[in-house]
Amino acid sequence: MTPGLAPAALAALVDAVGADHVLTDAEVTAGHVVDWTGRFRGATPAVVRPRTHDEVAAVVAVARAHQLAIVPQGGNTGLVGGSVPLAGEVVLSTARLAGVLAVDAASGHLTAGAGTPLARVQDAARAAGWAYGVDLAARDSATIGGNVATNAGGLRVVAHGPTRAQLVGVAAVLGTGATVDDLGRLEKDVTGYDLSGLLCGSEGTLGVITAVRLRLVPARPERVVVALGFGSMAGAVEAVGRLRRALPDLEAAEAYGAAEAELVAGHLGSVPVVDAPVTVVVEVAASTDPTDGVAEAVGALDGVLEVHVAADGPRRAALWRPRETITEAIATVGPHHKLDVSLPADELGDFAVEVERRVGEAVPGARTWIFGHLGDGNLHVNVTGVEPDDATVDDVVLGLVLERRGSISAEHGIGTAKRAWLGRQRGDDALATMRAIRAACDPDGILNPAVLL
Amino acid sequence: MTPGLAPAALAALVDAVGADHVLTDAEVTAGHVVDWTGRFRGATPAVVRPRTHDEVAAVVAVARAHQLAIVPQGGNTGLVGGSVPLAGEVVLSTARLAGVLAVDAASGHLTAGAGTPLARVQDAARAAGWAYGVDLAARDSATIGGNVATNAGGLRVVAHGPTRAQLVGVAAVLGTGATVDDLGRLEKDVTGYDLSGLLCGSEGTLGVITAVRLRLVPARPERVVVALGFGSMAGAVEAVGRLRRALPDLEAAEAYGAAEAELVAGHLGSVPVVDAPVTVVVEVAASTDPTDGVAEAVGALDGVLEVHVAADGPRRAALWRPRETITEAIATVGPHHKLDVSLPADELGDFAVEVERRVGEAVPGARTWIFGHLGDGNLHVNVTGVEPDDATVDDVVLGLVLERRGSISAEHGIGTAKRAWLGRQRGDDALATMRAIRAACDPDGILNPAVLL
Numbered sequence: 001m002t003p004g005l006a007p008a009a010l011a012a013l014v015d016a017v018g019a020d021h022v023l024t025d026a027e028v029t030a031g032h033v034v035d036w037t038g039r040f041r042g043a044t045p046a047v048v049r050p051r052t053h054d055e056v057a058a059v060v061a062v063a064r065a066h067q068l069a070i071v072p073q074g075g076n077t078g079l080v081g082g083s084v085p086l087a088g089e090v091v092l093s094t095a096r097l098a099g100v101l102a103v104d105a106a107s108g109h110l111t112a113g114a115g116t117p118l119a120r121v122q123d124a125a126r127a128a129g130w131a132y133g134v135d136l137a138a139r140d141s142a143t144i145g146g147n148v149a150t151n152a153g154g155l156r157v158v159a160h161g162p163t164r165a166q167l168v169g170v171a172a173v174l175g176t177g178a179t180v181d182d183l184g185r186l187e188k189d190v191t192g193y194d195l196s197g198l199l200c201g202s203e204g205t206l207g208v209i210t211a212v213r214l215r216l217v218p219a220r221p222e223r224v225v226v227a228l229g230f231g232s233m234a235g236a237v238e239a240v241g242r243l244r245r246a247l248p249d250l251e252a253a254e255a256y257g258a259a260e261a262e263l264v265a266g267h268l269g270s271v272p273v274v275d276a277p278v279t280v281v282v283e284v285a286a287s288t289d290p291t292d293g294v295a296e297a298v299g300a301l302d303g304v305l306e307v308h309v310a311a312d313g314p315r316r317a318a319l320w321r322p323r324e325t326i327t328e329a330i331a332t333v334g335p336h337h338k339l340d341v342s343l344p345a346d347e348l349g350d351f352a353v354e355v356e357r358r359v360g361e362a363v364p365g366a367r368t369w370i371f372g373h374l375g376d377g378n379l380h381v382n383v384t385g386v387e388p389d390d391a392t393v394d395d396v397v398l399g400l401v402l403e404r405r406g407s408i409s410a411e412h413g414i415g416t417a418k419r420a421w422l423g424r425q426r427g428d429d430a431l432a433t434m435r436a437i438r439a440a441c442d443p444d445g446i447l448n449p450a451v452l453l
Numbered sequence: 454m455t456p457g458l459a460p461a462a463l464a465a466l467v468d469a470v471g472a473d474h475v476l477t478d479a480e481v482t483a484g485h486v487v488d489w490t491g492r493f494r495g496a497t498p499a500v501v502r503p504r505t506h507d508e509v510a511a512v513v514a515v516a517r518a519h520q521l522a523i524v525p526q527g528g529n530t531g532l533v534g535g536s537v538p539l540a541g542e543v544v545l546s547t548a549r550l551a552g553v554l555a556v557d558a559a560s561g562h563l564t565a566g567a568g569t570p571l572a573r574v575q576d577a578a579r580a581a582g583w584a585y586g587v588d589l590a591a592r593d594s595a596t597i598g599g600n601v602a603t604n605a606g607g608l609r610v611v612a613h614g615p616t617r618a619q620l621v622g623v624a625a626v627l628g629t630g631a632t633v634d635d636l637g638r639l640e641k642d643v644t645g646y647d648l649s650g651l652l653c654g655s656e657g658t659l660g661v662i663t664a665v666r667l668r669l670v671p672a673r674p675e676r677v678v679v680a681l682g683f684g685s686m687a688g689a690v691e692a693v694g695r696l697r698r699a700l701p702d703l704e705a706a707e708a709y710g711a712a713e714a715e716l717v718a719g720h721l722g723s724v725p726v727v728d729a730p731v732t733v734v735v736e737v738a739a740s741t742d743p744t745d746g747v748a749e750a751v752g753a754l755d756g757v758l759e760v761h762v763a764a765d766g767p768r769r770a771a772l773w774r775p776r777e778t779i780t781e782a783i784a785t786v787g788p789h790h791k792l793d794v795s796l797p798a799d800e801l802g803d804f805a806v807e808v809e810r811r812v813g814e815a816v817p818g819a820r821t822w823i824f825g826h827l828g829d830g831n832l833h834v835n836v837t838g839v840e841p842d843d844a845t846v847d848d849v850v851l852g853l854v855l856e857r858r859g860s861i862s863a864e865h866g867i868g869t870a871k872r873a874w875l876g877r878q879r880g881d882d883a884l885a886t887m888r889a890i891r892a893a894c895d896p897d898g899i900l901n902p903a904v905l906l
Contacts, residue, residue, distance in 0.1 A: 429632045
């Protein structure tokens with residue numbers, strides 16, 4: 001059942017953003033109440049679509065006055081139920097806060113509205129002679145505001161760090177109604193607390209981000225991709241650690257196993273690119289042709305079973321394709337539970353073996369698929385043969401992660417899905433501090449109340 | 454007069470860290486009550502020197518129980534009076550929280566006690582085949598905990614960002630007594646608010662940082678230094694913007710004027726390296742010899758009056774020497790007021806001309822010296838012929854900075870010196886939010902109460 005909204009509150013929202021941008025028809029709002037996987041489905045009395053920072057401030061003021069809860073929503077590409085109205089909240093869509101607002105080519109800073117798709121940010125950076133340091137598969141629909149609110153990771157973290165490392169400042173409206181205005185912030189500015197940084201990764205619980213200012217990275221146009229075969233995940237981790245030091249321009253180091261390679265090959269109607277227990281795909285992006293340096297660094301590694309090198313575009317894409325097709329291939333197996341964890345480098349290899357064993361023991365019929373970002377310790381653990389929210393799988397996988405000093409959420413966030421696990425990783429002191437900060441920034445608890453804390 | 458301490462409070466401090474590490478003798482504490490420039494001098498009833506995180510927690514507990522104010526103090530190399538007991542606070546020295554605790558060579562993370570000098574962090578990173586992304590002139594005495602607490606900038610920000618961009622996590626004791634324990638944090642970890650990031654740049658007002666975990670950068674061993682002459686600061690800014698895009702491995706871009714070059718040459722008994730209105734020193738650090746690429750990029754610039762290239766160590770040092778000697782040379786002129794500001798790239802050139810004109814008009818006999826980090830918009834404005842805290846100079850220089858959308862503190866912080874200016878840059882909303890966050894983390898106001906807010 002769709003939750004209701006008092007006439008006075010509805011009128012105030014219309015006043016804030018205009019009648020055309022307060023959507024209440026259930027058919028029109030349907031796309032806003034469910035996440036893209038269909039796992040998280042809620043209901044909303046209204047979707048509001050402010051066009052400016054001031055309109056967002058007006059919506060927050062209405063929410064405070066009428067005690068309405070708000071869920072900020074960007075591309076809605078999340079995986080943890082953080083951007084859908086699971087408790088009947090009003091949805092604040094950032095769709096109209098879109099567009100690249102400015103590119104300062106001299107200092108390498110880019111400013112964009114929160115609703116701008118990541119791919120448009122990347123394009124604008126390239127057009128100015130720079131690059132943006134973050135890339136993810138959902139680049140065409142994920143928004144830059146959502147990226148900042150969730151501290152998005154992705155494929156290039158090993159080279160440039162997560163979204164937080166790209167962030168110069170944001171414009172945002174806090175739950176108190178206060179405006180954070182760091183869009184004019186410069187690279188060097190030490191004038192009090194980093195409110196923008198605090199908003200990064202806060203999953204919409206402290207403020208609504210309306211625009212962001214990002215630090216770009218230099219464009220390194222010469223690229224080489226190498227696919228390497230290893231006998232074990234532990235051997236692959238060791239090799240990637242060496243490659244990172246030998247190749248300062250290493251931009252990605254991804255891995256998957258033989259089972260995943262076969263699954264993908266079956267899905268694509270091809271054969272695996274690499275015939276080895278573990279495949280590692282490495283990309284190096286340099287300002288001058290890196291082929292010789294890469295060959296030398298790979299030649300110095302131990303335990304390499306196979307090497308494939310690609311310098312031109314189509315062959316690079318061919319080496320990447322299996323890795324990029326894994327999620328799609330796993331979906332063809334049937335319902336599955338997605339977990340996204342990170343481990344210390346010295347635990348990664350053993351974890352990959354142990355998690356498969358423990359899941360197999362605990363859940364008969366379950367099968368574990370592992371792939372991920374080896375350079376930064378982030379593994380995606382997908383378990384087929386179970387429902388997407390199977391609690392036993394959570395217990396086994398996340399329990400093992402905490403045993404091995406890892407993180408229960410490497411890049412997907414906490415959302416509603418992992419709320420019960422947050423305290424187990426961060427501890428009571430951190431939870432109490434986060435609650436106090438939330439009370440300072442959103443004392444009425446109107447922003448994403450079902451998420452995180 | 455040295456402020457007193459109630460016997461019960463003194464006994465509790467002794468209980469917390471041991472009698473040998475509660476220093477009360479004024480002769481012994483003398484070095485802790487004044488900053489290195491002599492501009493900020495206070496008094497303290499005691500200097501405590503905890504050795505562990507738990508001992509810091511015990512000191513904070515005593516401070517809360519006895520309502521003592523604390524000033525955390527690292528290398529005491531700051532310039533804004535942020536680490537000396539100006540209001541009779543107890544000094545918490547991090548001197549014994551020193552040492553590199555761990556280097557994870559595979560993932561490129563380094564963990565060190567707060568009291569570890571920056572230079573030791575740099576050395577340990579190099580020994581593990583990595584580099585640390587921040588460098589400053591005070592590297593031998595400035596501590597890594599102080600660097601994080603003040604979000605230190607320095608010479609490499611153009612390449613690697615400020616200290617905040619290197620930070621993975623900290624261990625800290627908040628004013629509430631809560632422990633932040635992010636020392637085990639991994640590169641990818643999206644589990645709630647970034648408490649470590651919030652502490653970075655908070656100048657000791659939210660918590661006492663006891664240890665830090667840092668992200669290292671790849672070592673790029675091949676270096677070239679180029680000194681270039683330009684006709685104006687505006688031309689130099691334009692050229693540096695182009696060089697940053699053409700040379701992804703550009704690691705520093707510093708500038709000074711002809712008057713500064715002559716002052717330094719007089720001090721060193723030599724002649725200026727470059728005979729031009731503005732000198733720019735650029736360093737490129739790459740994995741393979743960057744000389745050809747640098748020559749090509751410099752050749753494509755407009756308005757270059759002179760070029761000097763150095764690839765070997767001694768010649769590189771010779772090109773750097775004037776820039777590194779400016780502070781020392783200015784000190785020989787007499788008392789002076791140091792300001793540290795940043796400007797948008799498109800304002801830098803005009804600002805440099807205008808600030809000299811306005812200071813000259815407002816303060817007869819004053820002389821302005823300008824140098825700094827051109828790649829990141831950070832200029833050090835030194836005014837001789839006035840006292841170090843001349844308010845007219847503050848009004849003229851910082852007023853102009855705010856007119857031109859700059860920052861009143863690029864890397865020195867706010868401390869006590871610029872407190873009156875914080876609100877003028879950040880605005881009422883940001884100040885109110887900072888106060889609310891401070892109340893959440895340090896409700897009794899025991900940590901650095903005279904600083905920032």
